[in-house]
Amino acid sequence: MNSSRYFALIPAAGIGARIGADIPKQYMPLAGQPMLMHVLDTFAAAGAISHVFVVVSADDGYIADLMAAAPHLQGRVTLLFHGGATRRDSVLNGLQAIREEVGDDDWVLVHDAARPGLTCALIERLVETLRDDLVGGLLALPVVDTLKRGDQNARVAQTVERAELWAAQTPQMFRYGLLLRALTLAEAVTDEASAVEQLGLQPRLVEGSPRNFKVTLPHDVALAEMFLKEKF
Ligand SMILES: Nc1ccn([C@@H]2O[C@H](COP(=O)(O)OP(=O)(O)OP(=O)(O)O)[C@@H](O)[C@H]2O)c(=O)n1
Ligand SMILES: C[C@](O)(CO)[C@H](O)COP(=O)(O)O
Numbered sequence: 001m002n003s004s005r006y007f008a009l010i011p012a013a014g015i016g017a018r019i020g021a022d023i024p025k026q027y028m029p030l031a032g033q034p035m036l037m038h039v040l041d042t043f044a045a046a047g048a049i050s051h052v053f054v055v056v057s058a059d060d061g062y063i064a065d066l067m068a069a070a071p072h073l074q075g076r077v078t079l080l081f082h083g084g085a086t087r088r089d090s091v092l093n094g095l096q097a098i099r100e101e102v103g104d105d106d107w108v109l110v111h112d113a114a115r116p117g118l119t120c121a122l123i124e125r126l127v128e129t130l131r132d133d134l135v136g137g138l139l140a141l142p143v144v145d146t147l148k149r150g151d152q153n154a155r156v157a158q159t160v161e162r163a164e165l166w167a168a169q170t171p172q173m174f175r176y177g178l179l180l181r182a183l184t185l186a187e188a189v190t191d192e193a194s195a196v197e198q199l200g201l202q203p204r205l206v207e208g209s210p211r212n213f214k215v216t217l218p219h220d221v222a223l224a225e226m227f228l229k230e231k232f
Contacts, residue, residue: 007106014114019215036063051101056079111172115214136178137203143165
């Protein structure tokens with residue numbers, strides 16, 4: 001389906017509890033601008049992306065100021081005030097809200113607002129690798145550390161075989177119709193690929209980048225700034 005378009009859907013309705021900031025982490029300043037702005041700028045600059053949809057909470061008090069400071073994003077970004085109780089709910093609500101704008105065979109790239117290190121090159125790698133794929137897939141990183149399973153006393157219970165393990169990143173890219181069906185059926189998933197897997201399908205793993213890590217804990221802020229300032 002070569003006439004398919006590519007849309008970005010950015011879940012940005014979380015509260016960032018684990019980072020412990022006084023504002024939702026997607027609005028924390030990083031390298032001179034809010035975390036979410038880095039993500040929006042990257043998708044707006046990506047040639048393959050037709051439009052960007054951002055899911056924010058219904059009572060979001062920050063997005064208006066962010067968009068007012070970003071006239072270059074006008075016309076490229078649509079806000080969806082449909083944040084849900086979980087990331088899965090926010091993504092599903094967002095998909096349902098764009099039903100009239102997106103066709104079943106169009107691709108949707110779901111990307112965490114909390115991964116500001118995404119680059120246009122990574123988006124292009126994902127799109128070019130999956131454009132003719134029958135399922136879709138995700139950016140991910142092969143695990144390079146030895147992994148341990150701990151017991152309740154923080155003692156090693158088991159060393160986990162890492163040879164075939166990958167750490168999932170985003171974007172996760174699936175055709176709209178498939179993704180809407182998968183997420184409608186799968187409630188307790190932490191990523192889109194898990195929902196697609198529950199349909200018996202095998203998403204494609206596409207190598208991502210360490211800079212595309214998820215800003216989750218307080219120490220992640222300095223690391224993210226390093227990547228964003230150095231642009232490497
Ligand atoms: N109900 C939710 C929860 C999360 N997210 C989004 O999903 C992405 C990844 O989630 P996570 O890193 O867990 O963000 P938070 O849920 O905000 O963090 P925490 O779990 O520490 O509260 C983030 O961009 C977040 O804004 C969302 O749109 N809706
Ligand atoms: C989607 C994700 O970023 C893939 O690793 C991850 O599952 C999000 O988890 P979170 O707890 O919602 O941050």
